[in-house]
Amino acid sequence: MHIAPQDSITEQPLSTSNQNVATGVRTGRPRPATGLAFAVLAIVQATLIFTITLISIPLPDIARELDLSSADLVLIQTAYGLPYSGLLLFGGRLADRYGGRRLFMVGLSLFGLASATAAFAPTFEALVAVRFGQGVGAALxxxxxxxxxxxxxxxxxxxxxxxxxxxxxxVLGAAVGTLTSGAVTTWISWRWMFAVPVLVAALALAVTRHLLPAGPATESQARPGLDPAGAVLATLGISLASYGLIVSEDRPWGSATVLVPLAIGAVLLGAFLALERRVRHPLLPPGFIRTPHRIVGLAGVMLAAAGIGLVTVLLALYLQQIRSWSPLETAGAFLPFTVALIATNRAAAVLVGRFGAGRVTVAGLVIGAAGLALLAGLDRGSSFALGLLPGLILLPAGTSLVFSGSAVLTTADVPSHQAGLAGGVMNTAMELGPTVGLAALMAVAATQTDVVAGYAWAFGAGGAVYLAAALVAVALLRRTPSSADG
Structure with a gap:
């Protein structure tokens, strides 16, 4: 996994204007200390996403061991993601108020402790509880x-x-989680998957104080307020709306199980947005996401995460349920996918530096659309080499470019005292992408009587959305070339 930004950091002074931030960057070598600090933080970030997917493939084994129903499995899947996505904005506020390093250590301690407990969870209720604890720790x-x-x-x-x-x-964390879970489930036990977040948390905590600066001292009167009412509304609104979208994959859209949480979540989010216009220290300042380059960046993050989530879920179902592949064979099918992600990630920073974040994001959307279009040809007799492999290479290549360009666009011009806010907003978009995308595209799939034809339609619809997003991104970025793509 390529994580040290060895081609993207330089000691040479550059202009810090908005134009230079998003247009492109020179390349160089980082100082050893900063490179190691980046590596530690990046591995932790990848592990937080890895933990979402680590139980995806072994879910059937978990169901057999704990005697669970389909509804129980949905709760296990959502127990981590709901508090993670719901609490990210508040976690960003806490980071800006109390310092990144301090909250990083608190959140990572909780995440590691919950992960260690999850490995030994004796019952369904215990597993749900500790997965929830993992999600809270990850959100911090x-x-x-x-x-x-x-x-x-x-x-x-x-x-x-x-x-x-x-x-x-x-996205590398998500891909590695899918890849390794099949092997671990086949050869030992799904419980050993939790050893990865435990080990990463322990090692990161051991070196944090030596590698990460405490951050500039902040006067208490300059610290942002906590906005507790906004935090409650945002957390409950995002969590309930996300839950409604998740259960829509197995329940009719008109059922109370789907409509009630969706409706309550929407009302709470509306109340949150209204409140943010009136409070002195809003959790999400109304103007923060209105700039064109940030809109493009956040949309790119959501779409890239949705594309990865769609392929991971649908192809795992197709290979195991339609083609009768084993968990190990299914995991192996994602090996080219993971290699393409890693290879493109190595080149992405250089491409952003040369062509600009906006152009790289648009190019990634177009390449990703081509990958989804290829997968839209899926049928029951599709061969892996000709029917799946081309799309499994193009899609991750495109989404990796989108993630890299969008990360730069999303965080451009963010002052240091709002770095936590930027992290919370960007990670919220990343978490909502698969939730919203899967719900919408699975609804498209449900229009077809044949399951595989439905999968193909979902891939095709996803490709169309990617192309439309690329066109909108070009239009938005042309309005502000100085802040997006020179």
Missing amino acids: TAPAALAALRAVFPEPARFSRAMATWGGVS
Whole structure:
């Protein structure tokens, strides 16, 4: 996994203007300390996403061992993701108020402890509880990691160059989680999957104080308020709406199980947005996401995460349920996918530096659309080499470029005292992408009577959305070339 931004950090002074942040960056070598700090933070970030997918393939084994129903499995899957996505904005506020390194250590401690407990969970209820604890710890850790990264690279231009590499880190975690879970489940036990987050948390905590700066001292009167009402509304609204979208994959859209949480979540989010216009220290300042380059960046993060989630879920179902592949064979099918992600991530930072974050994001959307279009030809007799492999290479290549470019666009011009906010917003978009995308595209798939034909339609619809997003991104970025793509 390529995580050190060795081609994207330079000691040469650069202009820190908005134009230079998003247009492109020179390449060079990082100082050893900053490179190691980046590596630690990046591995932790990848592990937070890895933990979402680590039980995806072994779910049937978990169901047999704990005697679970389909509804129980949905709860196990959502127990981590719901608090993670719901609490990210508040986690960002805490990081900005108390410092990235401090909250990073608190969140990582909780995440590691919950992960260790999950490995020994004796019952369904215990597993759900500790997965929830993992999600809470992850929601504190993720925005704090980005705030700590900003402290490691305080100059805006150098921070932007780091973000060009950081953007592809999370998706690598998801791919590695899918890849390794099949092997671990086949040869030992799904419980051993939790050893990875435990080990990463322990090692990161051991070196954090030596590698990460405490961050600049902040006067208490300059610290942002906590906005507790906004935090409650945002957390409950995002969590309930996400739950409604998740259960829509197995329940009719008109059922109370889907409509009630969706409706309540929408009302709470509306109340949150209204509140943010009136409070002195809003959890999400209304103008923060209105700039064209940030809109493109957040949309890119959501779409890239949705594309990865769609392929991971649908192809795992197709290979295991339609083609009768084993978990190990299914995991192996994603090996080219993972290699393509890693290879593109190595080149993404250089491409952002040469062509600009906006152009790289648009190019990634077009390449990803081509990959989804190829997968739209899926049928029951599709061969792996000709029917799946081309799409499994093009899609991750495109999404890796989108993640890298979008990470730079999302964090451009963010002051150091809002680094946690930027981390919370970007990670929220990353978490909502698969939730919203899967719900919408599975609804497209449900229009077809044949399951495989439905999968093909979902891939085709996803490709169309990617192309439309590329066109919209071009239009938005042309309005502000100085802040997006020179």
